[in-house]
Amino acid sequence: MAEVAALTRPDAIHWCDGSDEESEALIAQMQADGTLLPLNAETNPGSWLHRSHPDDVARVEHLTFVCTREQADAGPNNHWMAPDEAHAKVDALFDGCMRGRTLYVIPYCMGPIDSPLSRCGVEITDSPYVVANMRLMTRMGADALARIEREGAFVKGLHSIGELDPERRFIMHFPEELTIKSYGSGYGGNALLGKKCHALRIASFQARNEGWLAEHMLIVGIENPQGETHYVAAAFPSACGKTNLAMLIPPEGYRRDGWKVWTVGDDICWMRPGADGRLYAINPEAGYFGVAPGTSAKSNPNALETIRKNTIFTNVGLTADEQPWWEGLDNGQQPATDWRGNAYDPDQGPAAHPNARFTVSAKQCPSWSPMAEDPQGVPISAIVFGGRRASLVPLVFEARDWTHGVLVGAAMGSETTAAATGAVGVMRRDPMAMKPFCGYNFADYFGHWLSFDKTGAKLPKVFHVNWFRKGDDGKFLWPGFGDNLRVLEWMIGRVKGEAGGVETPIGHLPTADALNLDGVTLSEEAKAKLFGFERTGWKAEFDSIGEYLDGYGPRMPQALRDEQQRIAGLLAD
Numbered sequence: 001m002a003e004v005a006a007l008t009r010p011d012a013i014h015w016c017d018g019s020d021e022e023s024e025a026l027i028a029q030m031q032a033d034g035t036l037l038p039l040n041a042e043t044n045p046g047s048w049l050h051r052s053h054p055d056d057v058a059r060v061e062h063l064t065f066v067c068t069r070e071q072a073d074a075g076p077n078n079h080w081m082a083p084d085e086a087h088a089k090v091d092a093l094f095d096g097c098m099r100g101r102t103l104y105v106i107p108y109c110m111g112p113i114d115s116p117l118s119r120c121g122v123e124i125t126d127s128p129y130v131v132a133n134m135r136l137m138t139r140m141g142a143d144a145l146a147r148i149e150r151e152g153a154f155v156k157g158l159h160s161i162g163e164l165d166p167e168r169r170f171i172m173h174f175p176e177e178l179t180i181k182s183y184g185s186g187y188g189g190n191a192l193l194g195k196k197c198h199a200l201r202i203a204s205f206q207a208r209n210e211g212w213l214a215e216h217m218l219i220v221g222i223e224n225p226q227g228e229t230h231y232v233a234a235a236f237p238s239a240c241g242k243t244n245l246a247m248l249i250p251p252e253g254y255r256r257d258g259w260k261v262w263t264v265g266d267d268i269c270w271m272r273p274g275a276d277g278r279l280y281a282i283n284p285e286a287g288y289f290g291v292a293p294g295t296s297a298k299s300n301p302n303a304l305e306t307i308r309k310n311t312i313f314t315n316v317g318l319t320a321d322e323q324p325w326w327e328g329l330d331n332g333q334q335p336a337t338d339w340r341g342n343a344y345d346p347d348q349g350p351a352a353h354p355n356a357r358f359t360v361s362a363k364q365c366p367s368w369s370p371m372a373e374d375p376q377g378v379p380i381s382a383i384v385f386g387g388r389r390a391s392l393v394p395l396v397f398e399a400r401d402w403t404h405g406v407l408v409g410a411a412m413g414s415e416t417t418a419a420a421t422g423a424v425g426v427m428r429r430d431p432m433a434m435k436p437f438c439g440y441n442f443a444d445y446f447g448h449w450l451s452f453d454k455t456g457a458k459l460p461k462v463f464h465v466n467w468f469r470k471g472d473d474g475k476f477l478w479p480g481f482g483d484n485l486r487v488l489e490w491m492i493g494r495v496k497g498e499a500g501g502v503e504t505p506i507g508h509l510p511t512a513d514a515l516n517l518d519g520v521t522l523s524e525e526a527k528a529k530l531f532g533f534e535r536t537g538w539k540a541e542f543d544s545i546g547e548y549l550d551g552y553g554p555r556m557p558q559a560l561r562d563e564q565q566r567i568a569g570l571l572a573d
């Protein structure tokens with residue numbers, strides 16, 4: 001801290017204790033300087049709107065670097081800079097950058113404070129908005145500091161909003177030094193360093209060395225009418241449905257029969273093998289930083305209930321009486337002001353930015369699982385991979401075994417979204433939904449995944465889903481949201497050896513009657529595309545997967561290339 005203060009020259013230093021008084025004082029200060037605008041106290045008690053700089057609305061993958069000593073250790077999946085050069089580059093920006101500002105020291109713990117799976121960090125920042133968000137998203141303050149003092153080890157994070165100039169913005173990771181330096185952005189994954197920077201990029205690197213996995217996955221518990229709960233971890237790329245699946249409300253018939261859904265986490269999952277050989281998972285986060293647009297009483301009623309109070313909204317629109325508003329909210333209200341603070345004009349774009357977000361404590365979610373506090377984590381029965389694929393990819397299929405499952409994850413593709421700056425809707429490979437988040441070479445990462453298949457391991461079954469298949473009219477063919485439970489039920493049936501499947505070269509697909517579709521009407525086109533297997537298209541897909549894997553050169557595990565070849569061979573027959 002002394003070193004950082006000598007470099008950045010703040011006017012004042014504040015050690016965060018996480019107390020209510022501290023939070024109230026910070027909020028009052030942010031209200032006074034316009035960082036936070038109060039929302040309608042009747043409809044949204046304790047809630048605030050933050051408008052970010054209009055050029056600072058999403059993660060910036062082109063400015064995000066993994067700075068390992070050897071470039072090959074960062075891999076072709078990351079932007080790389082030599083550590084010395086990277087330190088010099090950002091330290092020059094940090095030089096004197098906190099003059100006139102307060103430096104906040106945020107000790108935080110990722111995961112339950114008493115869990116052996118948890119890891120701590122300290123973020124130094126000059127943004128009170130970051131402090132307020134970290135307070136919701138992590139276990140922040142005195143308890144975390146006590147654990148850090150006990151353990152000695154922690155991830156060091158340094159952040160400044162700088163001038164919020166996209167030309168002077170870098171998100172630098174030094175996994176070998178357990179260090180993060182982020183300059184020039186105040187937004188989400190760029191600035192809340194506990195989230196993507198620590199809990200994924202640095203943690204994935206630590207996890208490889210220590211024999212565990214740090215993944216971009218939700219964790220959800222599915223309780224059947226017999227009272228048995230299966231936990232599922234699912235990796236979907238940014239803005240592809242994790243928060244929604246984690247909080248889903250069962251369709252009417254399922255509710256009547258006694259099905260329940262328990263939310264453990266909506267974005268990040270740390271898991272490791274337990275003594276019984278199963279994988280046990282914790283959610284390292286304590287809150288949700290969720291996508292607002294599309295969230296409605298129909299699509300995600302649990303999320304709406306969660307954000308009724310004590311919520312920070314970022315870049316949403318406003319109604320005339322200061323209620324938050326976004327596209328797809330569908331509550332009968334109309335926007336008066338857009339996310340930039342201008343009078344709403346549909347010709348000027350949406351009222352809410354497409355990557356507008358809410359920050360809220362996880363415990364406010366009606367489906368919040370008390371198991372989220374369990375220091376041992378929850379046992380995982382199934383791992384699900386999925387992306388946005390308008391064509392080819394069916395609703396669900398199951399991998400034959402672990403090695404095939406790793407290939408299914410490694411081969412994942414998805415159309416890009418507004419969660420990162422850049423073009424939207426472009427199909428790209430996003431292995432395990434970790435393309436922007438893996439802190440080391442993907443070839444080594446796939447090898448690490450493969451290494452979990454050893455004697456005594458009782459690994460979860462692996463599936464792939466696609467909620468986003470479109471018909472010839474360009475509309476989604478699957479109703480999605482709550483109805484996704486039908487697919488989860490099939491998976492759990494497969495785990496228990498009870499549900500039917502048809503073998504195809506890409507894996508097992510549900511038999512025609514294996515999925516409960518009571519109450520769902522699907523056209524013939526929808527049935528064919530959601531449950532069919534298109535050999536010609538998959539043949540081309542596997543050629544492209546082969547080329548993708550080859551791009552990693554000899555570092556790519558042979559077992560994964562063999563698996564790709566095996567399936568390519570089946571498709572050629």
Ligand code: GTP
Binds near residue numbers: 243
């Ligand atoms: P990050 O927080 O960026 O990691 O995103 P996420 O994976 O948690 O995505 P989220 O659940 O916030 O969903 C993103 C968008 O996808 C929202 O606009 C949702 O309404 C939409 N969405 C989620 N699930 C479904 C689904 O089953 N079907 C369809 N059609 N859309 C969905």
Ligand code: SPV
Binds near residue numbers: 187196238267419
């Ligand atoms: C994502 O982009 O996957 C998010 C939002 O969850 S951010 O925190 O900005 O990474």
Ligand code: MN
Binds near residue numbers: 267
């Ligand atoms: Mn995410």
